[in-house]
Amino acid sequence: MKGIWVVNLRKVKPLIFICVTAFFVASWLVFQQNYISVFSTPAGPQAFYKADDADNKLALTFNISWGEKNVTPILNVLKDHHVEHATFFLSASWAETYPELVEEIVDAGYQIGSHGYQYKNYPSLSDTEVTQDMQRSKQVLQELTGETPTLIRPPNGAFNTNTLQLAEAQNLDVIHWSVNSYDYENPGTDKIVSNVVNETQSGDILMFHASDSVKQTESALPIILKTLEQRDYSFATISEMMSDTDATSEEVE
Structure with a gap:
């Protein structure tokens, strides 16, 4: 033996x-x-992507970098389903082109966050270029909305520790997501619905798009909102989610 x-x-x-x-x-x-997008140290900046204890609250977010066709229909869906809180991360170069759509989002009561200006991956740029992009985006969005953005979702969700530190220097909180709808792949309405409702838990940040490149978000969103409502979820601001919890984090090298 x-x-x-x-x-x-x-x-x-x-x-x-x-x-x-x-x-x-x-x-x-x-x-x-x-560029795993969650970083936390006792003394350093972190990216927020999920609330640990959110009492069935969720954050609804949309990225926009191109086109004009989807914004109003998506806003109408949110209005029809009485969604009071959502955050739209806007590429500032897009916002300059469509100031009337920016105004429509603001008038609906939703928060505006930065999605950069050039829409280039931050880890591929120098620190100076990233800082300039963040600053230009903040300035453009402040001029269009009357408020300086405090949240940023880097283009393509790509960033590293340098990005986090540069964002902190600009008084910007980096916001990622924990549930990806993959609506930008245009996989079909049913697939977008399942991507979200099968994965969502309390505290999640849901990521959608409202650019013209997405073709099925408008049709999937009502089903998703109704299903989540039936499961007793409610939508909160990202600021509320962040204030109620510590971010769950992993280190980025």
Whole structure:
């Protein structure tokens, strides 16, 4: 019995080592390729993507960087379903082109966040370029809305620790998401609905788009809102979600 145990253990040890090594290598590659977007240290900035204890509250967010066709229909859906709180992250170059749509969002009572100006991935830019982009976006959005944005969702959701520190220097909170509708892939109404309702839990930040590139968000959104309402979820501002909880975080290298 003892001899059999020793032989088996020797065979298992290399396999365990290989598995553990593969796991850490895979994790490192994910961090490098996707700029894992949640960072927290006791003294450093962090990106907010989910509330730990939100009492069945959710945050509804939309990114806009192109086109004019979807904004009004989506606002009408939110109005029809009595959604009082949502955040629209606007590319400031888009906002300059469509100031009347920016005004429509503001008049509906929704929060405006920055989605950058150039719509270029921040980790590919120098610190100076990122800072200039953030500043220009803040200035444009402030001029159009009368309020300086305090939230930013970097273009394509791509950022690293430098981005977080630069955002903090601009008094901007970086907002990511915990539930991705994948509406930008135009996978069909049913798929967008399942992407959201099958994954949503209390405290989640839901991410949609209102650019012209999305073709099925308007049809999926009423089903999603009705389903979440039936599950006793309500929508809160991101600021409310952040004030009620500590962000769940992982480190970005």
